[in-house]
Amino acid sequence: MARNEAAPLTPATPGFYLRPRPRGFAVHLNATPQHLRDVRALTAKVLTAAGIDADTVESAQLVVSELVGNAVRAFGDWVPLVVEVRAVPFGVSVNVHDPDPRRLPRRRGVALDDAEAESGRGLSILDLLAPGWRVAHSPIGKQVRCRLARADCEAARA
Numbered sequence: 001m002a003r004n005e006a007a008p009l010t011p012a013t014p015g016f017y018l019r020p021r022p023r024g025f026a027v028h029l030n031a032t033p034q035h036l037r038d039v040r041a042l043t044a045k046v047l048t049a050a051g052i053d054a055d056t057v058e059s060a061q062l063v064v065s066e067l068v069g070n071a072v073r074a075f076g077d078w079v080p081l082v083v084e085v086r087a088v089p090f091g092v093s094v095n096v097h098d099p100d101p102r103r104l105p106r107r108r109g110v111a112l113d114d115a116e117a118e119s120g121r122g123l124s125i126l127d128l129l130a131p132g133w134r135v136a137h138s139p140i141g142k143q144v145r146c147r148l149a150r151a152d153c154e155a156a157r158a
Helices: 033-049 054-075 122-129 151-157
Strands: 016-021 024-030 080-088 091-098 134-138 141-149
Touching (some): 016 033, 033 080, 054 091, 054 151
16 A cells, blocks of 8 residues: 555544555554454455455455454453554465563364354464464564465465
């Protein structure tokens, strides 16, 4: 998204500060259901404009949702987060920063095909969509880093 492009998808609102970046964005937000909807919509708009295929865009939206949802479950509503999404040559980069470097993602042992489970699948979903995701300490807490390969790149490898 170029700096001289039209206004962003979402207007500035309290707790939601958007910084457009080449082929992506960074948004500083307080986690709310509306802000998550805004970030998902922004992810689709920016990645589609960057030429990312629809399947990879949908996967990136799911990764963003899982990471923001995990942060809300760990720290509560209104947790301050930074969400970065960017189209890169291999696909998409998604990073989510939260304020606590000590609280790491943990698995709950729920199978992806467990029809009765209402939660607990998030890290398994990350394993499928962004193999090799990792956690790194950052100046503001920690950052969960995910890299999603473009669907057309994965098809070429198969």
